[in-house]
Amino acid sequence: MPGNVAHLTSPHVNAYIAVVNTSEGGLGVGGLGTEPIPGRARATIEDVAAAAGVSVATVSRALRGLPGVAAPTRERVASVAEQMSYRADPAASRLAMGRSRSIAVAVPLLNGWYFSQIVAGAEAICALTGYDMIVVGLYGDAARRSFIDAGDSIHRRVDGVIFVEIPLTENDVSDLMARGLRTVTIGQATHRFPSVGIDDTYVGDLATSHLLSLGHTRIGLIGDQPANPDGRVVPALRQTGYAQALGRAGIALDPKLQVSGSFTMVGGLAAMETLLELADPPTAVFAMSDEMAFGALVAMKQRGLSAPKDVSILGVDDHDLSELVGLTTVRQIASDHGSRAARLLISQLEGNASTVARYDGVVELISRESTAGT
Amino acid sequence: MPGNVAHLTSPHVNAYIAVVNTSEGGLGVGGLGTEPIPGRARATIEDVAAAAGVSVATVSRALRGLPGVAAPTRERVASVAEQMSYRADPAASRLAMGRSRSIAVAVPLLNGWYFSQIVAGAEAICALTGYDMIVVGLYGDAARRSFIDAGDSIHRRVDGVIFVEIPLTENDVSDLMARGLRTVTIGQATHRFPSVGIDDTYVGDLATSHLLSLGHTRIGLIGDQPANPDGRVVPALRQTGYAQALGRAGIALDPKLQVSGSFTMVGGLAAMETLLELADPPTAVFAMSDEMAFGALVAMKQRGLSAPKDVSILGVDDHDLSELVGLTTVRQIASDHGSRAARLLISQLEGNASTVARYDGVVELISRESTAGT
DNA sequence: GTGAAAGCGCTAACAG
DNA sequence: CTGTTAGCGCTTTCAC
Numbered sequence: 065m066p067g068n069v070a071h072l073t074s075p076h077v078n079a080y081i082a083v084v085n086t087s088e089g090g091l092g093v094g095g096l097g098t099e100p101i102p103g104r105a106r107a108t109i110e111d112v113a114a115a116a117g118v119s120v121a122t123v124s125r126a127l128r129g130l131p132g133v134a135a136p137t138r139e140r141v142a143s144v145a146e147q148m149s150y151r152a153d154p155a156a157s158r159l160a161m162g163r164s165r166s167i168a169v170a171v172p173l174l175n176g177w178y179f180s181q182i183v184a185g186a187e188a189i190c191a192l193t194g195y196d197m198i199v200v201g202l203y204g205d206a207a208r209r210s211f212i213d214a215g216d217s218i219h220r221r222v223d224g225v226i227f228v229e230i231p232l233t234e235n236d237v238s239d240l241m242a243r244g245l246r247t248v249t250i251g252q253a254t255h256r257f258p259s260v261g262i263d264d265t266y267v268g269d270l271a272t273s274h275l276l277s278l279g280h281t282r283i284g285l286i287g288d289q290p291a292n293p294d295g296r297v298v299p300a301l302r303q304t305g306y307a308q309a310l311g312r313a314g315i316a317l318d319p320k321l322q323v324s325g326s327f328t329m330v331g332g333l334a335a336m337e338t339l340l341e342l343a344d345p346p347t348a349v350f351a352m353s354d355e356m357a358f359g360a361l362v363a364m365k366q367r368g369l370s371a372p373k374d375v376s377i378l379g380v381d382d383h384d385l386s387e388l389v390g391l392t393t394v395r396q397i398a399s400d401h402g403s404r405a406a407r408l409l410i411s412q413l414e415g416n417a418s419t420v421a422r423y424d425g426v427v428e429l430i431s432r433e434s435t436a437g438t
Numbered sequence: 439m440p441g442n443v444a445h446l447t448s449p450h451v452n453a454y455i456a457v458v459n460t461s462e463g464g465l466g467v468g469g470l471g472t473e474p475i476p477g478r479a480r481a482t483i484e485d486v487a488a489a490a491g492v493s494v495a496t497v498s499r500a501l502r503g504l505p506g507v508a509a510p511t512r513e514r515v516a517s518v519a520e521q522m523s524y525r526a527d528p529a530a531s532r533l534a535m536g537r538s539r540s541i542a543v544a545v546p547l548l549n550g551w552y553f554s555q556i557v558a559g560a561e562a563i564c565a566l567t568g569y570d571m572i573v574v575g576l577y578g579d580a581a582r583r584s585f586i587d588a589g590d591s592i593h594r595r596v597d598g599v600i601f602v603e604i605p606l607t608e609n610d611v612s613d614l615m616a617r618g619l620r621t622v623t624i625g626q627a628t629h630r631f632p633s634v635g636i637d638d639t640y641v642g643d644l645a646t647s648h649l650l651s652l653g654h655t656r657i658g659l660i661g662d663q664p665a666n667p668d669g670r671v672v673p674a675l676r677q678t679g680y681a682q683a684l685g686r687a688g689i690a691l692d693p694k695l696q697v698s699g700s701f702t703m704v705g706g707l708a709a710m711e712t713l714l715e716l717a718d719p720p721t722a723v724f725a726m727s728d729e730m731a732f733g734a735l736v737a738m739k740q741r742g743l744s745a746p747k748d749v750s751i752l753g754v755d756d757h758d759l760s761e762l763v764g765l766t767t768v769r770q771i772a773s774d775h776g777s778r779a780a781r782l783l784i785s786q787l788e789g790n791a792s793t794v795a796r797y798d799g800v801v802e803l804i805s806r807e808s809t810a811g812t
Numbered sequence: 813g814t815g816a817a818a819g820c821g822c823t824a825a826c827a828g
Numbered sequence: 829c830t831g832t833t834a835g836c837g838c839t840t841t842c843a844c
Contacts, residue, residue: 106594108837119815124839134813149587154595155538156837158529159820166572174558175773183557184548187575196572196595198540201561213523220480221528221570329758355758362762384703384729385759388736399549482821493831498823508829530821533836815844820837827832 107148116144166196167409168222172229174201177355177383178398182228182250185402193410198222202230212236224409226250231296248409250401252297253422260404260423262396264298268305270429271378271394275348276313279438284346286325286335286356302352321346325356332359347438348376354383354393361389372436382430390433401425481522490518540570541783542596544604548575551729551757552772556602556624559776567784572596576604586610598783600624605670622783624775626671627796634778634797636770638672642679644803645752645768649722650687653812658720660699660709660730676726695720699730706733721812722750728757728767735763746810756804764807775799
């Protein structure tokens with residue numbers, strides 16, 4: 065049976081090795097970072113100024129490439145700074161300039177494939193531009209509110225934020241603007257901040273149409289809570305596309321065919337079980353993410369069913385593993401969304417006029433073995 | 439054929455919508471964040487002090503819960519601060535205190551499953567303790583050096599770092615110490631900093647032994663560059679375990695059976711191809727990560743082979759999808775490693791004596807369908 | 813082209 | 829218990 069196991073547990077389980085407590089004076093395994101770390105005195109801008117025989121103002125200007133410094137001076141300062149391996153203390157310059165040269169990426173969960181792609185994409189741009197990227201997980205409404213409210217975090221810690229699939233209410237948006245925080249969203253479009261994403265209605269339509277064209281008429285949907293009032297907008301749009309395609313084909317919506325999979329593999333598994341237990345189960349299922357589709361495949365496998373023989377399955381993302389399991393999917397380039405958003409945000413922070421209201425990424429249907437005709 | 443596709447390209451591809459340039463005065467789509475954002479004047483500690491009729495010192499003390507403040511005073515300050523929604527400017531307090539209340543997590547790549555689990559685990563602890571987590575991708579030696587050298591980043595931006603599978607030389611270690619940067623490693627153990635990981639030699643042995651016990655004698659290994667001089671230590675250890683088990687069974691090592699998969703799915707795929715093209719291919723393969731194992735499965739599938747019929751495959755991680763594809767694997771709880779490391783680091787930053795030199799996580803063999811007897 | 817000095821907003825002695 | 833004050837290290841007018 066799948067997942068049944070021989071639990072050859074490691075003999076090394078939970079091995080806390082070498083408990084050291086140096087509060088009573090530094091004995092213990094190799095001084096595990098408890099001794100007062102020396103931290104050789106760092107050079108300050110004054111040290112550099114003195115060594116270069118100029119004022120701190122000149123050092124500051126020279127090192128940051130500001131105009132109004134004679135070429136020879138600039139060079140001298142640079143080399144002195146270099147050899148003292150001087151670097152401006154970020155905290156000090158943040159305080160003086162009021163900008164932190166860092167951004168936050170807020171995601172609803174961190175271990176999803178889609179989100180890690182986004183984070184990877186954004187990180188690449190941050191590395192390129194010298195920005196720090198802090199990532200924060202916002203699980204649920206409360207976390208989102210406390211993050212946005214003056215009540216919490218971001219405030220002055222970052223210059224801007226990328227909200228990834230975080231449902232922003234009108235209220236949130238105005239709070240954000242009032243706070244003067246540059247914002248870019250991924251997924252949802254706010255009409256106030258630039259955003260990047262895909263045409264999710266089109267995605268839902270494309271997926272469903274594909275299934276329809278194969279002859280299916282009873283098509284299940286694995287998505288998000290349909291009842292979620294203030295929920296993510298992406299699932300809703302994909303659902304709209306689904307309904308739209310069905311409508312065009314003259315097929316009535318069946319609420320029982322639409323279940324939530326919480327955008328996780330286990331959620332998809334449970335959702336598929338629900339679908340399979342229906343008196344009149346679907347012959348094809350559109351899962352709004354590949355991970356949920358994987359879950360659906362597992363559910364089928366557990367009952368001795370397989371795709372597309374018993375039910376066709378179609379996902380969204382083109383996860384790294386979709387090819388392995390032969391999953392038909394609507395591909396999007398998630399890491400691109402992340403880097404795009406970061407570029408948009410940072411370019412804005414650098415004072416460039418924002419140029420894009422919405423960037424819609426590429427989308428295409430990749431037909432593999434998990435879908436077939438009836 | 440797998441991966442062959444119907445490219446129904448979206449008609450919405452690359453749609454740059456609404457190009458706005460307000461450098462010539464605010465017309466354009468709904469003011470896309472180009473206008474001088476107001477950013478209502480933030481309250482400073484002085485404002486609060488004035489409003490509460492106390493000194494800034496008292497405000498500071500009261501708000502941070504320091505001793506030596508009368509209860510009524512503390513309360514009054516708190517409520518005034520609350521209703522002015524005052525929050526200490528992090529840049530200022532960082533400068534004054536010399537601590538940033540943030541840590542960095544450095545990973546060699548961001549889109550691997552293992553690493554996103556780690557990041558997720560660490561983030562949870564940071565959220566809990568009020569630390570910011572900045573994540574940085576260190577691809578290759580140069581990036582690592584420039585990160586560690588005074589020459590670059592971290593310096594004063596974070597109080598501590600978690601290095602995830604970043605090979606640290608003795609030199610790196612002393613630089614880090616000299617710099618006074620609290621450090622925790624995941625994977626490699628340095629004997630200077632606390633570390634978390636698993637017993638990787640044991641992992642290699644466990645996996646190989648399992649294959650041996652099934653009767654296999656020709657066992658391939660998909661890992662990392664064996665020749666990498668300064669490479670990650672984890673692959674080397676797992677390889678040691680592999681050699682160890684083989685040795686116990688009296689089987690000689692065959693270099694041709696050991697190939698690099700770069701710890702990615704495509705790398706695993708290529709590695710498996712190499713293995714399959716051998717004159718005398720293995721009957722079982724131990725891949726050092728599930729993702730590489732997935733790649734191996736794809737390679738087999740592409741040639742009309744399947745596991746375990748033609749070759750048994752075994753991975754490491756227990757990836758979310760391993761159950762789906764029925765992959766036998768050595769499970770580790772990656773997110774745990776991340777949270778553990780974060781806890782270790784932060785507790786140290788909070789001044790607690792470090793208590794653990796090395797935390798070894800749980801490991802167990804999960805036997806599924808991808809392995810069978812000869 | 814360069815320097816002097818006034819902050820940025822907070823923390824931490826040191827007095828009272 | 830509370831207030832005064834001197835920094836933290838950098839940026840940025842404003843003079844020279």
